Amino acid sequence: MTFEILVQEGGLVKLSGRLDAAQADRAKAALDAVKGPATLDLTDLDYVSSAGLGVLVQTFKRLHDAGHGFKLTNLKPRIRLVFVYAGLDKVLQLD
């Protein structure tokens, strides 16, 4: 299961596949290119571990500190549960 991340104009970012510790650096490099409000579409994200969550939290903090919005959309139920178990549903906007 490969991991793909596509940063589009307007701050839309599509993630798909498996975001594990082996892919976290690649995800961070792509997300570092986002400089404004961001919406992450997780429709096709099948797996995320704490390493992936860490990248998303870092990106949220960076954008939040700069006054920009950051939200995650279309999470599969099992992906949403990981955010809940990590306590991140209270920090991040999950639509």
Add this chain to the structure above:
Amino acid sequence: MVERRFPRNLGSLEPMAQFVADYLGSRGFDPEHSFTVDLLIEELFTNQLKYGKGGGPEVSLRLGGEREELMVTLRDFDVESFDPTFAPPERPAGTPGGLGLKLIRVMSDSIRYEYKERCAIITLTKRLPR
């Protein structure tokens, strides 16, 4: 029970996931359970890579258990001791770091750590309803 050795690096995550999927499939478990088991193993393994200083070229991953309970045992050889069951207190939500251990605690049913002859042995159990 099945056991396999994997190189002690992040490149083993996907082969480990396939190992889990094959095992759960052979035991008739719902394939959806692979997600949870993959996650637990990744968190254990990456914590060992991060905090278990030293380590040999390979780790051993064993899967077993009875009925609806899966037992996962990760052995890390020739390594300094790092006990994830005595990790620092949880950090506030949204603080980077510590998320892996938090997920392990929340998602597993039990976790046990042993250290003998420079081998770190982490065993966790997870109930997987059929």
